[in-house]
Amino acid sequence: MLSKRLETVASLVTTDSVIDVGCDHGYLDIYLTLKGIKCLATDVSINALNQAITNFKKYNLDIDTLFTDGLNGIDIKKNDTIVISGMGTDSIIKILNRDINNDLVISSNNHLERLRRYVVSLGYYIDKEVFVMDNNKPYVIIKFKKGKKKYHDYDYIIGPTIKDEDYFNYLKNKYTKILNSIPNNYRDKIKYYQDLINEINIRINNY
Ligand SMILES: C[S@@+](CC[C@H](N)C(=O)[O-])C[C@H]1O[C@@H](n2cnc3c(N)ncnc32)[C@H](O)[C@@H]1O
Numbered sequence: 001m002l003s004k005r006l007e008t009v010a011s012l013v014t015t016d017s018v019i020d021v022g023c024d025h026g027y028l029d030i031y032l033t034l035k036g037i038k039c040l041a042t043d044v045s046i047n048a049l050n051q052a053i054t055n056f057k058k059y060n061l062d063i064d065t066l067f068t069d070g071l072n073g074i075d076i077k078k079n080d081t082i083v084i085s086g087m088g089t090d091s092i093i094k095i096l097n098r099d100i101n102n103d104l105v106i107s108s109n110n111h112l113e114r115l116r117r118y119v120v121s122l123g124y125y126i127d128k129e130v131f132v133m134d135n136n137k138p139y140v141i142i143k144f145k146k147g148k149k150k151y152h153d154y155d156y157i158i159g160p161t162i163k164d165e166d167y168f169n170y171l172k173n174k175y176t177k178i179l180n181s182i183p184n185n186y187r188d189k190i191k192y193y194q195d196l197i198n199e200i201n202i203r204i205n206n207y
Contacts, residue, residue, distance in 0.1 A: 002031050005107060005134040005141070006085070012105045012128060012143040013037060015081045019074060019102075021095055022087055026052030026063070033061050042066040042074065070095035081105055085141075089115040096122065103127075104144040112140055116156045125149035129159045131167035138170055154199045163207035172200050 006028050016037055020029050023041035029052065032039050041063055043049040049067050056063045066074065081103040084092050089111035104124065108115050116126060124144040132139050140159060151160055158171065179193040
């Protein structure tokens with residue numbers, strides 16, 4: 001049974017082959033393979049990869065695997081979507097240290113503003129983002145494609161493509177809590193969060 005988060009990751013794959021970096025249990029690869037998508041399941045942990053291999057055998061699926069750190073040693077084909085999911089932005093940035101042009105589907109656990117800025121600096125644009133609550137935890141899954149688009153600072157913080165009431169409410173709650181916890185003398189910080197909440201309100205009114 002695939003989590004809502006991984007189902008969302010899978011829904012953003014539009015090519016017929018995937019490199020799943022950090023596959024862990026391999027559930028995503030099982031799901032995608034059953035849908036006819038060819039997967040290479042990789043992990044830097046041999047225990048995780050062995051668990052994935054055990055799971056593949058249970059489903060009688062012949063899925064390629066590779067024990068490696070990030071994209072090291074992977075023969076990346078033009079049509080491969082690279083999935084990096086369930087890690088922090090720092091790890092994801094380290095993994096993206098190769099010159100690549102492939103579609104990327106990324107589910108980071110943190111620092112989404114930094115992630116967006118970094119991947120855009122590599123010559124990508126944000127094609128689609130999906131907000132999903134899974135086990136009461138919020139996730140934004142981002143699909144990047146190679147190409148250029150101009151972004152405002154708020155696009156990196158909020159995300160340029162999401163038009164989802166639940167997402168906007170989640171963000172407003174989060175930033176309102178932060179705003180209410182800032183001491184009165186931190187004027188710049190207060191203004192930053194007030195402006196951010198205003199921007200979210202503008203987006204709510206415009207979608
Ligand atoms: C929390 S699990 C996420 C599993 C799955 N991708 C998901 O989204 O549910 C993170 C996995 O990434 C692997 N990992 C972390 N850093 C990695 C790297 N540099 N290269 C490959 N795998 C890595 C870990 O060993 C672990 O199995």
